[in-house]
Amino acid sequence: MEGEKEMSKYVFGVDVGGTTVKMGLFTVEGEVLDKWEIKTRTEDGGKNVLPDIADSIKSKLADKNLADEDIEGVGIGVPGPVKEDGTVLKCVNLGWGILNVQDELRALTGFEVKAGNDANVAALGEMWQGGGKGYSNVVMVTLGTGVGGGIILNGKMLFGVNGAGGEIGHICVDENETEICGCGNTGCLEQYTSATGVVRLATRAMASSDKKSALRDLETVTAKDVFDLAKIGDELAKTVVDEQAHILGRTLAQIACVVDPEIFVIGGGVSKAGSILTDAVKEYFVKYAFHACRGTKFALAELGNDAGIYGAARSILK
CATH class of the missing domain: 3.30.420.40 (ATPase, nucleotide binding domain)
Incomplete structure (x- = not known):
């Protein structure tokens, strides 16, 4: 011993x-x-x-x-x-x-x-030891209250000169956005694909559409409500999920052009939606990705907190 x-x-x-x-x-x-x-x-x-x-x-x-x-x-x-x-x-x-x-x-x-x-x-x-185990080139996307990111290349963390490597939540995805992100800019990925971003998309969708939806019956809408209702066929909720997936999938395709990872690992509270999220994101990713990157894998994070x-x-x- x-x-x-x-x-x-x-x-x-x-x-x-x-x-x-x-x-x-x-x-x-x-x-x-x-x-x-x-x-x-x-x-x-x-x-x-x-x-x-x-x-x-x-x-x-x-x-x-x-x-x-x-x-x-x-x-x-x-x-x-x-x-x-x-x-x-x-x-x-x-x-x-x-x-x-x-x-x-x-x-x-x-x-x-x-x-x-x-x-x-x-x-x-x-x-x-988690969703990216077995790979050494990983991009992790954390969809929580905000959107965080981490980039691992050849098993090493990408720091960047100012320590801001991986701040993918603040990539501008809509230059016409007028509401201000927490970072002080406008049109950031975080404003559309985080938990609060999904609620924001849902609020806008309810205001701009006459579609009937159980979302309208809720006193307070959460991202979980949106995904749960989309899973059972609520059309307005499905529209919101599709919009979020479109924005995220297209952005990840752009990231892949720069770092070309083996796998994207999706974590954070929003990732608990499961395959309805990852399947839709991957579909848009493939649509927009450079041909050499289209086979990039997607997985859910496994280690939680x-x-x-x-x-x-x-x-x-x-």
């Missing part, structure tokens, strides 16, 4: 959110041994976030009777642009300005640290 323990190596994966920090202890092969959460203390400019993470790691080492030499390092995903050297260029939700997360957490823990944007890190997690800790853990491994 002692010999086995000496050969074993572990990594920590950390996913920092505005409310909680998700943490996991993994074997280097990708097995999660333990996962837990701590509160994200964002007061005072978020000065306690990294020390709290370091304390939690030290506590877990003691609980598991692990020595420092058993640990390969710590990977961390944060909600903001991250440069390849670990410098965060402002995390509004955490109160951080410009901060080198890798250097700070390395100093606090004594371990090697690798930092990345949370969406890119989640994409890496899906590549390692754990994608971030998996990807963070994977990021520290060479």
Whole structure:
């Protein structure tokens, strides 16, 4: 047993959110041994976030009777642009300005640290042990309240010069849009294909069409309502789903022209709609894609809220 323990190596994966920090202890092969959460203390400019993470790691080492030499390092995903050297260029939700997360957490823990944007890190997690397993060139699209993206090329996260690689939610898909996106621009992909975007499309469809629809009977319409009703044949809901799929499929075809991935992994709350979403998106993707890219695969994300800790853990491994 002692010999086995000496050969074993572990990594920590950390996913920092505005409310909680998700943490996991993994074997280097990708097995999660333990996962837990701590509160994200964002007061005072978020000065306690990294020390709290370091304390939690030290506590877990003691609980598991692990020595420092058993640990390969710590990977961390944060909600903001991250440069390849670990410098965060402002995390509004955490109160951080410009901060080198890798250097700070390395100093606090004594371990090697690798930092990345949370969406890119989640994409890496899906590549390692989720919907993109078996592939090394992956684009992950997260359809939630907004639209996030992560790009993995040859098994590595695409950071970009300013840490904005993979911000696909802010590709302009309609230059005639007048409503402003949360980013300050107009016509962003996020405004049409996120959960709130689907509701926005539904609201517009109800206003511009006389079609009967159960959507009109709902006090509050959600994206889930739209997809559920489309599945049972509600014509107006089907029109909305088709419009969302058209916009997303066409945009992914453009992305494929640039990065040519093996697979698109679709995650986030909207992805729970399942095949009615992915089938329609793929149909439009094939219609607009460059011929060499038409065989790109599509899959649903599998790791859910754990994608971030998996990807963070994977990021520290060479």
